[in-house]
Amino acid sequence: MCLNRIYRLFSEKRFLWLAIACIFCSFFEIFTEWKYISREPEQYLFLLAVIIVVAVTFLFLFKNIKFDERAIIFLIFAVAFIFRLVYIQTTDHLVRQHDVGGSNGHMAYIMTFYNHKELPDTINWQYYQPPVWHYICALFLHIQTTLGIALDVAKENLQLLSLFCSSAIMLVSHSIFRKFNLKGLPMIIACVIVAFHPTFIILSGSINNDVLSLLLALVSVNLAIKWYREPNLKTILLLALSIGFSMGVKLSGGLISVGVAMLFAIRLFGKQYKNKLSLIGQFASFGVICFPIALWWQIKNLIVHGTPITYVPMLSKTNSQYIGFRSITERLFDISSIWDVGVYPARAIESKAEYFDYYEFNIPAAALKTSVFGEYYIGFSSDFGRFFANVLFYSAAILAVLTVVSAVYLVIKSFKNSTENYGYSKSELIFTLVCALTIIFSYVKFCFDFAHFCTMDFRYIAMTVIFGALYIGLLLKHRQKNNKIFDSVLRIGIIIFTVLMAISSVAIYGTIA
Secondary structure, rough: OOHHHHHHHHHHEEEEEEEEHHHHHHHHOOOOOOOHHOOOOOHHHHHHHHHHHHHHHHHHHOOOOOOOOHHHHHHHHHHHHHHHHHHHHHOOOOOOOOOOOOOOOHHHHHHHHHHOOOOOOOOOOHHOOOOOHHHHHHHHHHHHHOOOOOOHHHHHOHHHHHHHHHHHHHHHHEEEEEEEEOOOOHHHHHHHHHHHHHHHHHHOOOOOHHHHHHHHHHHHHHHHHHHHHHHOOHHHHHHHEEEEEHHOOOOHHHHHHHHHHHHHHHHHHHOOOOOOOHHHHHHHHHHHHHHHHHHHHHHHHHHHOOOOOOOOOOOOOOOOOOOOOOHHHHHHHHHHHHHHHHOEEEEEEEEEEEEEEOOOOOHHHHHHHHHHHHOOOOOOOHHHHHHHHHHHHHHHHHHHHHHHHHHHHHHHHHHHHHHHOOOOOOHHHHHHHHHHHHHHHHHHHHHHHHOOHHHHHHHHHHHHHHHHHHHHHEEEEEEEOOOHHHHHHHHHHHHHHHHHHHHHHHHHOOOOO
16 A cells, blocks of 8 residues: 555656656766766766666556656656766766866865855855855855865765756746746657757766756746746745845846846836735845855855956956957958858867867857857867767757747737737846846946956856757747648758757766766
C-alpha cells in the first residue's frame, strides 16, 4: 500500500522525482574527491552511476504511463540536466569563467566571506558587485569543509550551485510557457531551445553571479504575469522579493522592472480592475520590500566610497580587448567577420590558443557568436569540433532570426485580433517584449559605454533566449492549424534547426573538456 502511494506521488509529480534524482547525483559528486584529482577512469564510473539513476527513474515513471507531451518534456529536462552535470564534471572551476581569478576576482570575493565572515571594505574590480551570491558560495564552502571535504575540492563543487540555478531556469521557463498556453509541438520546441542552448550550459559551470541573478529575474517574470492575472498582496510581495534579490545578486537583474512597471500601470489606470485602493497598498508594500533589498549595497558604496548607483569598473584603453576605435557603423552593421574571420568571437594565434590576434567588434555578430561559444575559441583543435561549431553557430543564428520574425508577427497579429482565445492577453505579450527590448537596449548602451570585447558577451542578455523560445513556440501555435505549404515548411524548418542546435551543442560541450 505504501509503495503504491509513493508510486502515485512520483507518477503525478515527476518533476519532483527528477529533482530528487538530481540531488542524489550531485551528492555523489560532492563526496568524491577524485573529481578534483583525476578524471580517468573514475569519471566513467560517475557517468555510469548517473545513467543507472536515470534508467531507474524512467523505468519507474514510464511503466504503464502514456508517453505524452508531459513525459517528453520530462525526458528533455532530465537529459539536459545530465548533460549539464557531465559538463561541470569535466570542466575545472577555473575554466571558461569570467573575472574569477586574481586578488580581486569573484573567488577572492567569496574567500573574503569564507575567511573573515565580514563585508569587504573595498570596491576594487569584482568587489563592487552586490555580495549575496558570494555569501551563498562562502556558506556552501563552510558546509562542505565542515563535512570534511578539502577546500580545493569544495571550491570545485561551487559549480553545483550554478548547476542547480541553470537547471531551475528550465523549470521556470516551462512555467512561463504554460502561462502562454503552449502545448504539443510548440511547447516541446520551446523547451528544447532552453534546455540545450549553449549559454545555459556555460552558465551551469560558471561560478560568478550571472546565473542566480538570471534565475531570480526569470522568477520575477513568472510572478509578474501571475500577479497581472490575479492581483493580490501575496504574489506582489513574492515579486518584490524576487526582483529585490535578483538585483541584490547583480544590479542588472532589475532591468525587467520596466516591464513590471508597465503591468502595474495597466492594472492601476485600466478599467478592468476596479479596486484601485487595494492596488496602491500593494504597490507601497512592494516598494518597502523591494528597494532596500535591491539597492542597499549600491547606496552603501555611494555613501562610503562615493561611487554612483550604477558604477561599473572600466578596463583600460590599452587593454588588447579595447575596440572603441571602431566606428558606430562598424559596431552596429559590419557583420562581415562572420564569413571573413569565422564563427568564433575571437581568433587564437597559431599554436598559442591562449593568445588572440582578433576580437569581434560588431555587436550583433558578437552577440550571436558569444551566445554559443561565450568569449572562447571552442572546438578549433579538431575537424570534428570545427564542423559542429559551424553547425551550432548557424543553426542558433537562424533561430535568432526566427525569434525576431516571430516577435514582429505576434505584435502585428495581437493588434489585429484578440489573443485571449490563445490563452494569453495582449498586455502579457507586450510585457515580455518590453522586458526583452529593455535588456537589449541596456546591452547595446553598455557595449558603447564600455567599448571592450568582453562587454559584448551574450550572458548579459541571456534571458532573451527564453523570450525567443516563447515567441517561436507562439508562432508555431498560431500557425499550426494552417495547412498551407508555407506553414508546413516553417514547422519542418523550426524542428530541423532546433534539433541541429541541440545536437551540435551536446557534441561541442560534451567533448571539449
